[in-house]
Amino acid sequence: MLCRSPERERWFSDGRNQLQRRLEYTFRDEALLLTALTHSSYAYESGARADNERLEFLGDAVLELAASHILYLRHDTAEEGELSRLRALLVCEEALLSWARAIGLCPLIRTGRGLSPEESDGALCADGAEALIGAIFLDGGYDGALSVLRRYVQFQMDRMPEHEGYDPKSALQALVQQRGLGLPVYEVSNVLGPDHAPTFEVRVTVGDIVAGKGNGPSKKSAEFQAAKDAxxxxVAGEGG
Structure with a gap:
């Protein structure tokens, strides 16, 4: 049987609280969160009643559905092939691992002796991220999962390079049109630095509101950053 010191238990409790703050989601049934954080190796050695494998199975399906839903609404002119390509980038192991590390999930996954969530190229950590999504779905339903996964998708889009085909200006236009807010308008608000290496500052307005700001070495890159900011x-104001 695995033994955990009181200090380790306090650290684990504090870590779960911090994780929920980063997720902007609080579990009603924390037993689901504990199960999501329990690898099968830990369950075997500790005698825990459940591990996270079933939640991982569920979370994989929830993520694919929610990512499809979000992309469908944001990219209302994209063809099926483009939507499928973007979804593949959102649900792959590398994307899950980057998100898991960003929210501080990996150190919290309980594993058996001699096993680390960061081993196997981080596969255990990515699997834990899927289990966490499954747990949120069971705890808060589809709406609860969708509120978290909107932020997940935005996190992935923000780190997606332009050459991957993600166009934040098109995504912003689709989003504001969906909400009936009118078309975004981009304006260079300032140009800093020497002529040979300028930095453009751009703001994008929607209606009378400055929706986002960005800067970059070219007008185009600054507009992209402003669109991402908007x-x-x-997204931060969507559906709780």
Whole structure:
């Protein structure tokens, strides 16, 4: 049987609280969160009643559905092939692992002796992220999972390079049109630095509101950053 010191238990409790703050989601049934954080190796050695494998199975399906839903609404002119390509980038192991590390999930996954969540190229950590999504779905239903996964999708879009085909200006236009807010308008508000290496500052307005700001070495890159900022602000206000 695995033994955990009182200090370790306090650390684990504090870590779960911090994780929920980063998720902006609080579990009603914390037993689901504990199960999501329990690898099968830990369950075997500790005698725990459940591990996270079934939640991982469920979370995989929830993530694919929610990612499809979000992309469908945001990219209302995209063809099926483009939507499928973007979804594949959102649900792959590398994307899950990057998110898990960003929210501080990996150290909290309980494993058996001699096993680390970061081993196997982080596969255990990515699997834990899927289990966490499954637990949120069971705890808060689809709406609860969707509120978290909107932020997950935005996190992935923010780190997606332009050459991957993600166009934040098109995504912003689709989002504001969906909400009936009118078309975004981009304006260079300032140009800093020497002529040979300028930095453009751009703001994007929707109606009478400055929705986002960005800067970059070209007008285009600054507009992209402003669009990303605007999407982040709009998404942060979506559906709790």
């Amino acid at each position: 999407i982040s602000r709009l």
